[in-house]
Amino acid sequence: MFRFSPRAMLRLLAVTAAAVATVFVSLPSADAQAAAKAASPTPGGKAAAAASAAGASAAIAPKATVPIDINRASAAELETVPGIGKAYAARIIAARPYANKAQLVQKGILTQGLYDKIKDRLIAKQ
Structure with missing residues (x-):
């Protein structure tokens, strides 16, 4: 069993917290993951991939407004x-x-x- 001084334990805890925060910040958001998944090729071929990519871009594009x-x-x-x-x-x-x-x-x-x-x-x- 390891024994750490209180100061060393706090430093280890701070480094661990910083590492965890870095991992969470660098993860793509759920929206980015969904868009990437929609843009990836599917077993259905190029047409299915194009349709899913078009659907993803339509969801992101603003709706047309009435003048x-x-x-x-x-x-x-x-x-x-x-x-x-x-x-x-x-x-x-x-x-x-x-x-x-x-x-x-x-x-x-x-x-x-x-x-x-x-x-x-x-x-x-x-």
């Missing part, structure tokens, strides 16, 4: 668009109606950079 009508949307609906906060929503509502969504930049409501990022999420129905 928001800038002529009818409430402030809360406008605020769901990334980059549009309370101030921008109020400015959009105050400058209604819009013949097209490009008028958000023409009227000085949005900057060109912000408009370019969110233009696919907006529509302007009459």
